[in-house]
Amino acid sequence: MLDREDLVVSRCPGVGRAISKKDAREIADALIDRCLAEKYERDKIQQHLKNVTLPRGTFVVIDTEGMKYL
DSSP, X not given: OEEXXXXXXXXXXXXXXXXXXXXXXXXXXXXXXXXXXXXXXXXXXXXXXHHOOOOTTOOEEEETTEEXXX
């Protein structure tokens, strides 16, 4: 599990079988990669929010590519 940017590990029942250190490392790496991707997306969205004026009475979606009118 990630606690902010720290990887926290503990014993857990998991899938009911042993897992190799290699497999555990791959899972941890995937978790960290996902965290970095989510941070990138969050930062891009915040950047777009700073640079746009939200229109009144119109629905929009803001994602990593910018603002899109619905």
